[in-house]
Amino acid sequence: MDLQIALLLGQDGIVNGAIYALLALALVLVFTVTRVIFIPQGEFVAFGALTLASFQAGKAPGTLWLLVGLGALVAVIDGVTAWRTQRRHRMAHIAFWNLAYPLLTAAVVYCDSPQDWPLVLQVVGALAIVVPLGPMIYRLAYQPLAEATVLVLLIVSVAVHLTLVGLGLLFFGAEGSRTTPFSEASFALGDITVNGQTLWVLAASLVLIAVLYFFFERTLYGKALRATAINRTGAGLMGISTTMAGKLSFLLAVAIGALSGILIAPITTVYYDTGFLIGLKGFVAAIIGGMASYPVAAAGAILVGLLESFSSFWASAFKEVIVFTLIIPVLVWRSLTTRHIEEDE
Amino acid sequence: MKVRSLVVGLMASAFAALAQADINVGVIVSATGPAASLGIPEKNTFALMPTTIGGQKINYIILDDASDTTTAVKDIRKLITEDKVDVVVGSTITPNSLAMIDVAAEAETPMISMAASARIVDPANPRVKWIFKTPQNDIQMSTAIVEHMTAHGVKTVAFIGFADAYGEGWYQEFAKVAEARKLQIVANERFNRADTSVTGQVLKILAAKPDAVLIAGSGTPAALPQVALVERGYKGKYYQTHGVANNDFLRVGGKSVEGTFLPAGPVLVAAQLPAGNPIKKVALDYVGRYEAAHGKGATSTFGAHAWDAGLLLANAVPTALKKAQPGSKEFRLALRDALEGLRNVTLSQGIVNMSPTDHLGFDQRARVMVKIENGAWKLQQ
Structure with a gap:
C-alpha cells in the first residue's frame, strides 16, 4: 500500500462516513426526542434515491401512492378525532396537509413530465414526496404508543421497517437504479483525482450539520425538541406538545435520510433494500455516540467509513464482519465508563 | 376390526x-x-x-x-x-x-x-x-470463460465476486479450471450486493495489473465493480457471469459495461442463433410469449x-x-x-x-x- 492508495481509500471512507454521519444524527435525534430506535431510517434513503431515479426514467414513483394513501388514512383518523373533541377549526389544516397536498403533488407529477425538469427541481420533487411520509408514519405507527416502553417502540420499528421494505420492492422492483450526477467535474489534487459528486456529498453533509446546529441552538422549534429530548414530562408541563416534537423529529429524520439517498444515488446503484445496511452502519455510529451525543456519533460515522474502506482493501470478504464487530468493544467501553441509569417504567 | x-x-x-x-x-x-x-x-x-x-x-x-x-x-x-x-x-x-x-x-x-x-x-x-x-452448472460456464480468456491471450486474471455462496462457488469452479489451463489468478476479492463503494477492492485489483477481470455477481449489483474499474481507468478485458443476463444490467451499467464478455444460455441471444440450431425455435417461442x-x-x-x-x-x-x-x-x-x-x-x-x-x-x-x-x-x- 503506497500513499496514493491510502489517500484514495481515505477519501472514499470519508465520503461514505459523511453519509453515515447524517444517518447517525437522524437516529440520535429521533431516539432522544421520541425514544424510538428508528430502524426504517434506511428505507427512506432508498425511497429518496429511487423516487428521483423514477423521475429520471420518466415513471411516476410508487412512493406517490404511498403519500396519497397514508395521507388519506391520517386525514380520516385525525379528522374523526378533531370532530369528536370539538376542535373543528383544525379540520381545514388536517385536510390540507393530508389530502390536498398529496393530491396536488400527484397532479403536478402526472400533468407535467418530471424527466424534463432540471435536476434541482427533480430533487425538490423527490423530497416533496418522501419527506411528508415521516410525520404521517409517526402519526399512524408511533403516536398511539408514544408512552410505551423503548422495547415496544423498537418492535413497532421492526414492523414499519419490514412493511416499507416490502412496499419498496412493490414500487421499484428488485433491480437497482443510478441517477445522473450533480456534477461531472473532477479535480486533480496532487496524485489523486476528486470528482464533483464526492465534493457535493461532503459539502451537503457539512451544510446540513451546520443547519441542524443552527436549528437546535437558535430557533424556538429546535429548542422545543431539545427540551423534549432532555425531559419529556417537563417539556410537556411547559406547554411543548410531545406530539408536535415527535412529528417534527420524524420530519427531520426522513428529510435527512431521503437527502442522503439522493446524494449517494449517482455514486452507487441503489436497490429497494440498500437503505437497511446503510442505516445499520449509521446505527453503529449512533451507538458509538451512546445514542445521545451528536458530535461523537458524527466522529464515529467517519470512523466506520474509514474502517470500511480500508478493510475492503485488506480483507474484502470480511468487510462487514469487521465493521459490525466494532460495536462490541464500543459497547464494552461504554458500559464500563458510563453509569447505567434504570429507565423508570 | x-x-x-x-x-x-x-x-x-x-x-x-x-x-x-x-x-x-x-x-x-x-x-x-x-x-x-x-x-x-x-x-x-x-x-x-x-x-x-x-x-x-x-x-x-x-x-x-x-x-x-x-x-x-x-x-x-x-x-x-x-x-x-x-x-x-x-x-x-x-x-x-x-x-x-x-x-x-x-x-x-x-x-x-x-x-x-x-x-x-x-x-x-x-x-x-x-x-x-x-x-x-457453474463449471460449464467457467470453462467457457477460461477457454475464451486463453484463446484471447489472457495470462493473468483478477477475480471479484459476491461475498456469498454465489461468489464463493464461482471462485472455486473458476480456480479449478484456471489452474488446469495455466491461467494465473492474481487477485481474489469479494463485495456485497448492497455495498455503496468498492474502491478498496478495485485499487487492489489495479495494483495487481491483471490482463482481465472476472466479476461474479448476479443482476445489477454486478455492475458496481465494473463501473468503478472503468472510472479508475482499467483498460483490460472484462468478463461477467451469466448471472447478469438481464436488461436491467445494461441499463444500470450503461457505457461502462460495453465490450464485456459473458457466457450465457442461448435464450439470451435467441434471435441471433443460426437457423439450423433446434434451440432457436424453442427459445424464440418462450421469448415471444414472455414479451x-x-x-x-x-x-x-x-x-x-x-x-x-x-x-x-x-x-x-x-x-x-x-x-x-x-x-x-x-x-x-x-x-x-x-x-x-x-x-x-x-x-x-x-x-x-x-x-x-x-x-x-x-x-x-x-x-x-x-x-x-x-x-x-x-x-x-
Whole structure:
C-alpha cells in the first residue's frame, strides 16, 4: 500500500462516513426526542434515491401512492378525532396537509413530465414526496404508543421497517437504479483525482450539520425538541406538545435520510433494500455516540467509513464482519465508563 | 376390526386418488428478498405455462420463500403434506434448493431446481435420485470463460465476486479450471450486493495489473465493480457471469459495461442463433410469449430456467400418466423415472439427455459466449 492508495481509500471512507454521519444524527435525534430506535431510517434513503431515479426514467414513483394513501388514512383518523373533541377549526389544516397536498403533488407529477425538469427541481420533487411520509408514519405507527416502553417502540420499528421494505420492492422492483450526477467535474489534487459528486456529498453533509446546529441552538422549534429530548414530562408541563416534537423529529429524520439517498444515488446503484445496511452502519455510529451525543456519533460515522474502506482493501470478504464487530468493544467501553441509569417504567 | 378399518381406509384413499385427477405442481420461487430479481421473472413465467398436459389439468401452487432457506423448507413441507403435490419446482437459489433436497427425497417427490450449483444434482448423494435441475452448472460456464480468456491471450486474471455462496462457488469452479489451463489468478476479492463503494477492492485489483477481470455477481449489483474499474481507468478485458443476463444490467451499467464478455444460455441471444440450431425455435417461442405479456426486452434467462422446468414436465408427464394416476405414490415414482429417461429434449437453454448420473443433461450446446455491444447482447462465434 503506497500513499496514493491510502489517500484514495481515505477519501472514499470519508465520503461514505459523511453519509453515515447524517444517518447517525437522524437516529440520535429521533431516539432522544421520541425514544424510538428508528430502524426504517434506511428505507427512506432508498425511497429518496429511487423516487428521483423514477423521475429520471420518466415513471411516476410508487412512493406517490404511498403519500396519497397514508395521507388519506391520517386525514380520516385525525379528522374523526378533531370532530369528536370539538376542535373543528383544525379540520381545514388536517385536510390540507393530508389530502390536498398529496393530491396536488400527484397532479403536478402526472400533468407535467418530471424527466424534463432540471435536476434541482427533480430533487425538490423527490423530497416533496418522501419527506411528508415521516410525520404521517409517526402519526399512524408511533403516536398511539408514544408512552410505551423503548422495547415496544423498537418492535413497532421492526414492523414499519419490514412493511416499507416490502412496499419498496412493490414500487421499484428488485433491480437497482443510478441517477445522473450533480456534477461531472473532477479535480486533480496532487496524485489523486476528486470528482464533483464526492465534493457535493461532503459539502451537503457539512451544510446540513451546520443547519441542524443552527436549528437546535437558535430557533424556538429546535429548542422545543431539545427540551423534549432532555425531559419529556417537563417539556410537556411547559406547554411543548410531545406530539408536535415527535412529528417534527420524524420530519427531520426522513428529510435527512431521503437527502442522503439522493446524494449517494449517482455514486452507487441503489436497490429497494440498500437503505437497511446503510442505516445499520449509521446505527453503529449512533451507538458509538451512546445514542445521545451528536458530535461523537458524527466522529464515529467517519470512523466506520474509514474502517470500511480500508478493510475492503485488506480483507474484502470480511468487510462487514469487521465493521459490525466494532460495536462490541464500543459497547464494552461504554458500559464500563458510563453509569447505567434504570429507565423508570 | 382393526384390519377392516385399515382396508376401508386404504380403499378410501385409493378412491380419493382416483377422483383427484388433476396434477398438482408445487412451485417455490424467491420472489422477494435478495434474489427477487431472479425469482420475479420465474414467477411470471409460471403464469404462461400450459394448464393441461396430456389431457390432464395442471394446478400450479406458487409459494414465495423470500430468498430464505428456512422458509423454503417450510414451503416444501407444506406443499407435500397439505397440497399433496406430484412434483416440486424450485427454488430459485442454491442454498434453498440444497435444503429442500432432503424433504423431497424423504417424501419421494420429484423436484426440479432452478438454481445453478452442480452440488444440487451431485450423483454422489443417493437422495439426488429425486432431484433434477434446469440451469447450466457453474463449471460449464467457467470453462467457457477460461477457454475464451486463453484463446484471447489472457495470462493473468483478477477475480471479484459476491461475498456469498454465489461468489464463493464461482471462485472455486473458476480456480479449478484456471489452474488446469495455466491461467494465473492474481487477485481474489469479494463485495456485497448492497455495498455503496468498492474502491478498496478495485485499487487492489489495479495494483495487481491483471490482463482481465472476472466479476461474479448476479443482476445489477454486478455492475458496481465494473463501473468503478472503468472510472479508475482499467483498460483490460472484462468478463461477467451469466448471472447478469438481464436488461436491467445494461441499463444500470450503461457505457461502462460495453465490450464485456459473458457466457450465457442461448435464450439470451435467441434471435441471433443460426437457423439450423433446434434451440432457436424453442427459445424464440418462450421469448415471444414472455414479451407479449411483460413488454419488449423483458425476458431474462432466469425466467427461461422456469420455462425449461415446465418443458421437462410437458415431456415426462405423458409417459408417467400411462403408468399411474396423479396424486399417488406410484405416479410420483413414474414421473421421476420419466424425467430420468428424457432423451434429446430441446429446451430454451439447451438440449437435454438425462441419465441416472446426470440429472441436468446439458452439453456444451447449452452455453454461448456473448459480448455487450452498443447496449445489446451480441452472440460471439
